[in-house]
Amino acid sequence: MNLRNLTTLGLAAMFLIGCAAQTRDDGALDNLRADLDSLRGDSELVERVPLAVADAERAVRQAGADGLTEEERNHRVRLAEKRIEIARAEGFRAQARTQIEQIDEERTRLLLRASRMEVEQARAEAEQARRLSAQTQEEIERTRLQAMTAEELREEAARREREAREEADAARRLTEAQASEIELARREAELATQAADSLRRRLELMELRQTDRGVVVTLGDVLFETGQTDLAAAARSNLEDVVELLQSEPDKRIRIEGHTDSTGPASVNLRISQRRADAVRDELVAMGIDSDRVQTVGMGEDFPIASNDSSEGRSRNRRVDVILLDD
Amino acid sequence: MIRRLKNKFVFAVLAAILVAGCATTPPDPGLLDNARSAIAQAEAAGASEYAPLELRFARERLDSARFEMERNNATAVRRLADEAEIEAQLALARTQAALTRADLAQRQRDLERLKSDLVELFGPEFLE
Known part of the structure; x- marks a missing residue:
């Protein structure tokens, strides 16, 4: 009787301990599942790293499996916690990668626009240079024309001199030359x-x-x-x-x-x-x-x-x- | 005679059990390979700078696994090795995330510098 009572007590105690252990495991599992839910809640993150999230989900399921020893369950909970953290880290990394892509796109866009504007500026500068060169050309031409006029004037003067020399009388030649100038002026007035x-x-x-x-x-x-x-x-x-x-x-x-x-x-x-x-x-x-x-x-x-x-x-x-x- | 035979049989069975026990007791040293290579990978990625706590934790787990290996505690070796491996994987993931974020920050700075250069070159209407 005494022995039987002792046995009953022992069984009850074991039962209680079992219950207590069960409760502690449930607490750790609950935390784990809450952690997984919060990961899943960030849908933007989850869709970037579906494989890591699936790994985490499987690890959480394995941690919640029936019939595990306390040690094995604790071990699996630890693994699952890490899986969730890994999924999070990979998700952050994927987000950063997306942002890098956006930055690269914007950079490319800006550089394209800049090179377009550079081409436009170069064209405008070339146009400006062309105008300046045309102006310079004009100036050179004008100078040349002026030089030519001077040349012609010299020729004219030389010819006059020759004509004058051909005249026999130096005095008459001089008079005629003067007269011709006067005559030119008079005829201009008449015209x-x-x-x-x-x-x-x-x-x-x-x-x-x-x-x-x-x-x-x-x-x-x-x-x-x-x-x-x-x-x-x-x-x-x-x-x-x-x-x-x-x-x-x-x-x-x-x-x-x-x-x-x-x-x-x-x-x-x-x-x-x-x-x-x-x-x-x-x-x-x-x-x-x-x-x-x-x-x-x-x-x-x-x-x-x-x-x-x-x-x-x-x-x-x-x-x-x-x-x-x-x- | 029969009793003697029975004793011999029991002895043989016990010996067989003992031999079998001895055969399974030394855990496979290969159990630590995955953990080792995961730690090496994390180190190579720069985890000692970007995830030092995770890396240290992984090494400690690996050390404990070796300790249990000497005690022929295969189950403990397996668990500790797995924990060391996954901790190293976490160290790697966090290191890579940190590196990518650093890269992102650098590109953001570069972009801002490019923008201000372009504004200086072409005027503020360039960014519109």
Whole structure:
């Protein structure tokens, strides 16, 4: 009886101890499961590392298995706790990796935009440089033109000197030279007054006549601005008819003769007539006439077509004849 | 005679049990291999800098496993080796996470520097 009581007591005690142990295990397991739930709750983390999370879940299940000794259960709880921590660490790492990818994308985007803007800037700079170079080119050209003008002036002066030397009398030569300057100025003044009614005569600009040398087109002095040997801007449109005529006979050679009235020294008139003939040639060439077809002659005052006694006559004598030569 | 035979039989069975016991008692030294290589891997990744506590814990578990090995306590060896291994895996995971975060921080700084350089170069409207 006594022995039986003792046995019953022992069994009860063992039962109690078993219960107590069971309760302690449940506490550790509960904590473990709560930890796993909090891991699962961070869905953003969980979906990045599904394998690590599955490992953790399996470890928690193994820790909760039936029939384990207390030691084995504690061991498995420890393993499962670590599995959960590993899943967390891997999740954080995956998050950081995603952020790195985003940063790299933004960096690439910025660098692309920067290189685009660099190209644009380079293009703008090139454009600027091109403009500057064009400006420089223009300046060089201007300087060259100025130099050429100076060169021409020197040539002119040299020619005058030669002409002057050719005169027999030094004194008369000097007087004539002075006179020619005075005459030029006077004639410029006269041309200025005549320019006023040039419009009317522009209508009579072109005279066409057949001669034994060929077709002669006479261009009136209104082609030129007062005192200038350059063509007036308005003259260009008037020359279009002449160009058309000349191009209708492309095989014929062209002779351009400059004429003046008898006012002033003959040598000055000769020069003026030559230059005007040259100016008309230059313009015709610019408008498409082959320069090889053209020869120019300054005829001076020696071939009047009207009386030099009246201003009307003198005006007619100041002319440029464009002759389409019959061979 | 029969009694003697019976005694011999019992002795033989006991001896067999003893031999069998002796055969299973020395635990396989290979049980520690996984833990060792996991620790080496964590060390190589830089765990002594980024996860020193986890690494130390793993080494301590491995030492305990060796201790139990000498005592032929196979079950304890297995558990301790497993715990050492997983602790080393945790050390590795935390080290790698820390390295990746450090990399991230560096790239963030680089990006900010790039942004400020670009703003200096092209003006604030560049980032819009």
